[in-house]
Amino acid sequence: MKYGVTVLGAGSWGTALSMVLADNQQEVTLWTRSQDQAVFINQYHMNPKYIKDIPLPHNLIATTDLEMALTKNQYIVLVTPSHSLYDLAPIINQWISNETKIVHAIKGIDPESLLCVSDILLTYMPKLLPENLAILSGPSHAEEVALRKPTTVVISSKSITVAETFQDMFMNQNFRVYTNTDTIGVELGGALKNIIALGAGISDGLGYGDNAKAALITRGLAEITRLGVHLGADPSTFAGLAGVGDLIVTCTSIHSRNYRAGKLIGEGNTVEEAIAKMEMVVEGVRTTKAAYELSKKHHVTMPITTQLYEILFNNKNAKEAVENLMARVKKDEVEANLSIEK
Numbered sequence: 213m214k215y216g217v218t219v220l221g222a223g224s225w226g227t228a229l230s231m232v233l234a235d236n237q238q239e240v241t242l243w244t245r246s247q248d249q250a251v252f253i254n255q256y257h258m259n260p261k262y263i264k265d266i267p268l269p270h271n272l273i274a275t276t277d278l279e280m281a282l283t284k285n286q287y288i289v290l291v292t293p294s295h296s297l298y299d300l301a302p303i304i305n306q307w308i309s310n311e312t313k314i315v316h317a318i319k320g321i322d323p324e325s326l327l328c329v330s331d332i333l334l335t336y337m338p339k340l341l342p343e344n345l346a347i348l349s350g351p352s353h354a355e356e357v358a359l360r361k362p363t364t365v366v367i368s369s370k371s372i373t374v375a376e377t378f379q380d381m382f383m384n385q386n387f388r389v390y391t392n393t394d395t396i397g398v399e400l401g402g403a404l405k406n407i408i409a410l411g412a413g414i415s416d417g418l419g420y421g422d423n424a425k426a427a428l429i430t431r432g433l434a435e436i437t438r439l440g441v442h443l444g445a446d447p448s449t450f451a452g453l454a455g456v457g458d459l460i461v462t463c464t465s466i467h468s469r470n471y472r473a474g475k476l477i478g479e480g481n482t483v484e485e486a487i488a489k490m491e492m493v494v495e496g497v498r499t500t501k502a503a504y505e506l507s508k509k510h511h512v513t514m515p516i517t518t519q520l521y522e523i524l525f526n527n528k529n530a531k532e533a534v535e536n537l538m539a540r541v542k543k544d545e546v547e548a549n550l551s552i553e554k
């Protein structure tokens with residue numbers, strides 16, 4: 213079926229998702245804040261800052277007119293960084309209706325309110341009905357999606373009809389979409405893996421090897437699952453694409469912004485220097501603070517997150533943080549997976 217779709221956010225991921233939709237012959241409007249970027253995309257069919265050297269489909273049209281972009285289409289894909297939402301959500305709310313269906317592809321948790329993206333959207337967009345909201349997540353770097361390399365993701369919604377509608381809209385031979393109704397698990401898996409990716413990057417930056425990285429991924433998954441289940445997620449979601457799938461890709465891919473920022477920190481850059489060098493959003497930094505606060509609030513043990521918090525926010529030496537993780541009290545593995553407060 214053909215859909216009119218508006219994509220909000222013309223960074224790496226918004227552009228790559230727009231390309232999938234345009235490949236599927238959907239009528240795509242891509243909204244950006246930048247007039248220069250919109251003109252360039254429409255004239256040259258390229259978005260060089262975010263998607264290098266890959267031409268955009270000619271049926272992909274960019275605009276800076278947010279009102280027009282929102283009122284013309286019932287289907288919205290929201291792909292701006294999580295830090296933009298408190299400003300943007302109330303503005304979007306002005307121009308949507310109760311019929312509007314939004315899928316967001318944002319991976320973060322707000323460190324002040326401790327709200328996930330869906331909760332922020334539902335709070336600041338009262339016209340958006342909870343059943344009209346969906347989440348797109350899973351192992352998917354924009355750089356590979358733009359090259360039409362095989363990618364699988366999950367679209368999660370409380371409404372299976374809404375999830376299936378977005379599945380139908382996005383799915384093609386290169387981009388396989390599964391549905392899932394565990395919105396909490398899908399949202400937390402996507403946000404929390406960024407913390408572990410920062411850790412994997414730091415580990416590589418310090419010169420540690422594959423053993424250390426495999427341990428971070430495995431024990432990272434244990435603490436992501438522990439917090440997620442405590443907050444109401446289905447544990448099986450963390451064994452899926454939005455859990456271990458995304459964790460693997462983000463901890464091991466040269467495309468990962470979080471991994472690369474971590475590597476720069478491990479190599480001796482300050483956190484500020486590392487973020488500045490990335491020039492793209494590194495969601496894991498804010499999410500580390502949010503997850504650290506959530507772990508304290510809910511008495512859920514998250515040792516890797518805690519050490520990352522100390523490195524990022526209290527200037528702790530990264531090598532010392534690894535030593536502290538290695539020297540933790542002796543444990544049984546299965547018991548350690550389950551333990552809430554130890």
Ligand SMILES: NC(=O)c1ccc[n+]([C@@H]2O[C@H](COP(=O)([O-])OP(=O)(O)OC[C@H]3O[C@@H](n4cnc5c(N)ncnc54)[C@H](O)[C@@H]3O)[C@@H](O)[C@H]2O)c1
Nearest residue numbers: 222223224225226291292296318319352353354492493495
């Ligand atoms: N890049 C990926 O491969 C990828 C994959 C999956 C999920 N994500 C998630 O998608 C989200 C966006 O990431 P990205 O990689 O596209 O980021 P990016 O840094 O490539 O682009 C961000 C875009 O948002 C715009 N923006 C920033 N602040 C804004 C504001 N206040 N209002 C409106 N627009 C604003 C920027 O101008 C830019 O166009 C993040 O939550 C990220 O975790 C990214």
Ligand SMILES: O=P(O)(O)OC[C@H](O)CO
Nearest residue numbers: 350351352467468469470
């Ligand atoms: O580049 P990263 O680290 O922000 O990760 C992007 C995606 O979340 C990978 O699925």
